[in-house]
Amino acid sequence: MLNLLVTNATLPDGRTGMSIAVQDGLIAEVTEGLDAPAHEKLDAEGLLLAPHFVDPHFHMDATLSYGLPRVNESGTLLEGIALWGELKPLLTADALIERALAYCDWAVAKGLLAIRTHVDTSDASLLAVDALLEVKRQVAPYIDLQLVAFPQDGVLRSQGGVENLTRALDKGVDVVGGIPHFERTMADGAASVKLLCELAAERGKLVDMHCDESDDPLSRHIETLAFEAQRLGLQGRVTGSHCTSMHSMDNYYVSKLLPLIAQSGVAVIANPLINITLQGRHDTYPKRRGMTRVPELVAAGVNVAFGHDCVMDPWYGMGSGDMLEVAHMGLHVAQMTSQAGIRQCFEAVTTNAARVMHLERYGIEPGCDASFVLLQARDPVEAIRLRATRLKVFRKGQLLAETPAATAALHLPGRAPSSSWMIPKA
Ligand code: FE2
Numbered sequence: 001m002l003n004l005l006v007t008n009a010t011l012p013d014g015r016t017g018m019s020i021a022v023q024d025g026l027i028a029e030v031t032e033g034l035d036a037p038a039h040e041k042l043d044a045e046g047l048l049l050a051p052h053f054v055d056p057h058f059h060m061d062a063t064l065s066y067g068l069p070r071v072n073e074s075g076t077l078l079e080g081i082a083l084w085g086e087l088k089p090l091l092t093a094d095a096l097i098e099r100a101l102a103y104c105d106w107a108v109a110k111g112l113l114a115i116r117t118h119v120d121t122s123d124a125s126l127l128a129v130d131a132l133l134e135v136k137r138q139v140a141p142y143i144d145l146q147l148v149a150f151p152q153d154g155v156l157r158s159q160g161g162v163e164n165l166t167r168a169l170d171k172g173v174d175v176v177g178g179i180p181h182f183e184r185t186m187a188d189g190a191a192s193v194k195l196l197c198e199l200a201a202e203r204g205k206l207v208d209m210h211c212d213e214s215d216d217p218l219s220r221h222i223e224t225l226a227f228e229a230q231r232l233g234l235q236g237r238v239t240g241s242h243c244t245s246m247h248s249m250d251n252y253y254v255s256k257l258l259p260l261i262a263q264s265g266v267a268v269i270a271n272p273l274i275n276i277t278l279q280g281r282h283d284t285y286p287k288r289r290g291m292t293r294v295p296e297l298v299a300a301g302v303n304v305a306f307g308h309d310c311v312m313d314p315w316y317g318m319g320s321g322d323m324l325e326v327a328h329m330g331l332h333v334a335q336m337t338s339q340a341g342i343r344q345c346f347e348a349v350t351t352n353a354a355r356v357m358h359l360e361r362y363g364i365e366p367g368c369d370a371s372f373v374l375l376q377a378r379d380p381v382e383a384i385r386l387r388a389t390r391l392k393v394f395r396k397g398q399l400l401a402e403t404p405a406a407t408a409a410l411h412l413p414g415r416a417p418s419s420s421w422m423i424p425k426a
Helices: 077-090 093-109 127-139 161-170 186-203 221-231 251-263 272-278 294-299 323-333 339-348 351-356 380-386
Strands: 002-009 018-023 026-032 038-043 048-051 053-058 112-120 144-150 206-211 238-242 267-270 304-306 372-375 390-395 398-402 408-410 418-420
Touching: 002 048, 048 380, 053 304, 053 323, 053 351, 093 112, 093 127, 093 390, 093 398, 112 127, 112 206, 112 351, 127 144, 144 161, 161 186, 186 206, 186 221, 206 221, 221 238, 221 251, 251 294, 267 351, 272 323, 294 304, 294 339, 304 323, 304 339, 304 351, 323 339, 323 380, 339 351, 339 380
Parallel strands: 002 038, 053 112, 112 144, 206 238, 238 267, 267 304
Antiparallel strands: 002 018, 018 026, 048 372, 372 390, 390 398, 408 418
């Protein structure tokens, strides 16, 4: 007998009336109209069953610290970094762990079951690293947490930067990070990319660097990152995060850059909520949007994912762990309003992000983990439009979270009471 049988589900690829059979935490079968004995049955009633959401770019060491010790008044990246510097000496492991665990609860409720978080390695105590390794251990039964060693103050710019980052890797941090545009000079930035990629190659680690997070069209560290990925044979293992300077780059240069990124197998992560608020701050009008060139990267064959980046921290006072909100902003900023474009934005917070993190057994296919979300929407387009309610969240066949359907009870003059959840009749 099956553990779980979901019937009458719509899948993100458009297949309808699908049954998903679950045995021992894995998807045993995906087929149309299957009925079989099962301990638990769930009628999806034609709604969308999608693989769980994935956030490939987050900062869990800073999350939910908004207002500590003060609020970022200018709203700029640089005041955020300065504010984080003020907060760091006040951090305690216990408080950091408590905030991170609270965020992970929010994430599960929103069907977000895999998160890649950067963790600041600039401080020699590595307090945040130890705290997030503890969080990773505690949430392992319900969230795949991947850690990136992130030298926020610059691996070359800060004293002991390389040593601290290396020690973080020794402690078990999964991915090598970097911040080349924050090093003192362009030359130092390029040197940091080379050094960090070599370190990753030596240790068999993935790479994910904050790369060119500025409006400076001459910030071109993504070029060095792509070159190093090719030189060191790291194709498919390297990610450039943010890459906002590409928004402002010369078009001819970009026409040469995109094929290089594609050939090097470097993935790109845009963080729409954060890019749209932090970039363009030195502009009067017109103000640049500051997000990287998502449709052009996709067209060039680059794997593009969207990250949340921040939730209620020194850089951003909004957010709730909702990757549909991220996709919603992404499609607006990138003007990806075609049906295909909207679907690509859904993939940017699901399958594409899972590829960035090298997640195994991800998807709604036989042999994959039975880790999926039933949404109160009939397809990915509707899911993004409504930031749809996550009716049920499963991980490896186990129910982790349920949310009642969003329905408004209407009491309209001259009409019988009715209800609406904002989906047009099929
Ligand atoms: Fe970031």
